[in-house]
Amino acid sequence: MTETAPRPTLEAVAARAGVSRATVSRVVNGGQGVREPLVERVRRAVEELGYVPNQAARSLVTKRHDAVAVVIAEPETRVFADPFFALQLRGISKELTAHDSQLVLLLTGGRADHARVGRYLAGGHVDGALVFSLHFDDPLPELAQRAGVPTVFGGRPGWGEGTRSAVYVDSDNRGGARDAVRHLVGLGRGRVAHITGALGQTSAVDRLDGFRDVMVDVDPRLIVEGDFTPAGGERAMRLLLERCPDLDAVFAANDLTASGALRVLRAQGRRVPEDVAVVGFDDMLPVAEQTDPPLTTIRQDIEEMGRLMASLLFRALERRGGGSYRDAGSGVGGGPSSVVLPTTLVRRASA
Amino acid sequence: MTETAPRPTLEAVAARAGVSRATVSRVVNGGQGVREPLVERVRRAVEELGYVPNQAARSLVTKRHDAVAVVIAEPETRVFADPFFALQLRGISKELTAHDSQLVLLLTGGRADHARVGRYLAGGHVDGALVFSLHFDDPLPELAQRAGVPTVFGGRPGWGEGTRSAVYVDSDNRGGARDAVRHLVGLGRGRVAHITGALGQTSAVDRLDGFRDVMVDVDPRLIVEGDFTPAGGERAMRLLLERCPDLDAVFAANDLTASGALRVLRAQGRRVPEDVAVVGFDDMLPVAEQTDPPLTTIRQDIEEMGRLMASLLFRALERRGGGSYRDAGSGVGGGPSSVVLPTTLVRRASA
DNA sequence: GTGAAAGCGCTAACAT
């Protein structure tokens, strides 16, 4: 175990350098308006003492934390099983680094954690929050709101109370779904099935809506609920083949679901795409390119979504000038507004 | 974007309840030694104002943060591609929740991030740190040490300067590897190959040592370096088949590596386990059970490792009584010491 | 049992 070194304070550095605390503070924070010889003396003292500013003390007065919370409303197991989050975090991470902000990841796998997360956000540990994977009944938007923490959502939140003015970044789920289904129809398929995502999330609902936009009056047995996991895809596919052995195409709500469906199709001797054409959603490379056959899917730029979320958050932070974020943006009009990113069809072998 | 509510302070609550700040503080922190009617009044005021303590202010005086940093020295893409981390985090998460501590995840994908992580740790945001996936040249142990933050490592750290007294939790990598290789030998295999992990990490080195313990004087061409990823496993397996077409068994440094190796073996028409027997390491269920054929492997209880790391950290925190951790443990003798967990062979179809 | 007051370590006016 590491030793307990009693950390030196500003005071100590000042004493050592023979200057006032204010001067040390100035040097530590960029050294503006301090003459060279003094800067040098202070720097040396800092070095010798191994001084590092106490952030709690600093935040107390500046109201800044240089940290942003990323809240993911899923249990660890799902978060880490789905490459989706990795990509999104990557985008966020890049943007935060550019703003010299720390990324603080909070996973909230269940009701019990919510209180803790709420306390953390309200406790003033972070300048803002990026919240993902919201479910319809989720209290998180409320919590963030009441905590007074500027928040940007990943994916359109379901309409909760205080969510009307929420800023979010989303993909054009409905439009992408329409493209996927039109592609299948264009291939001459008439019995197109849909395995939905977890319908507690707007992305799943939107994709279902897109499916329906094209397949009006579809046989309801051709729609089965999944949950965005491979296992869910397998289950749904089996059910589908049982109920509608004559289906000739499947639109799966995401690539993971499609991969499960493909396994079942192969196991039951259906050839893809000859007998059944399959289209996924996400274009998660490690999944879509590894399936057999490789997956035709709807691409969304997930990393960019993450980057954009962080970027919107910083824009908001600058506007409100919270704490010392006083290099406020030009700030004409209201805060930043939501963004919906386009999707594109990526054709591989499965459809 | 959420609105900016000016957060109420202790002072405000005190005024509203008609008591002193001290009393409010007492109530907020458990209400010991305050009479019932007052407690009630204060509670109501807290409720009405939506008061939440400012953690920066609190930490400034208590020196406690009720938060623990988990530092993973890998880029996001790897962290999220490897179920290993998910499991470990799960164990940690459980233990932290039990201690009502927040988990703050810091990913450090490159040299550039190290400074930021170091500053974060030294800045006094957390009570302790749990550090993973260390590489030999990693400056992280040094940083944590100098930051004066109690730290527990996941996996034996390579011997850096200040690492002599490091506390860590590890699996018996060497012993497990021996078991794996002995199992293969017991199956009558004579040409046993080894695909190593990333040799910059002690776990990979220890497993290689275990392999060598059993296969003394092994043909050096039977050892190929991998990197703990499926792609690395594929690459290594191809090289192995080219150099030693007569090999009849493979011990892969982890399950992910084994899965890559299996793909190549199948593609090249080798039957597993008839022609080539394969053993992995980790017993990562989503991987080991899904391969074709299911993988014989060495199980380590990863979740338990995580739980244990957190548990050791808390024990250390209690001992040092840092800040108000004054319910110090019985504290006889030195701090907690490292733990090495046993492994077990899990037999499936591949060997 | 309750309140008054002294800081925790830092930044930001304000003086000089």
Add this chain to the structure above:
DNA sequence: ATGTTAGCGCTTTCAC
């Protein structure tokens, strides 16, 4: 350009 000083919001002696 540098120093002095007043807090930031909270906990914690110490009196009452």
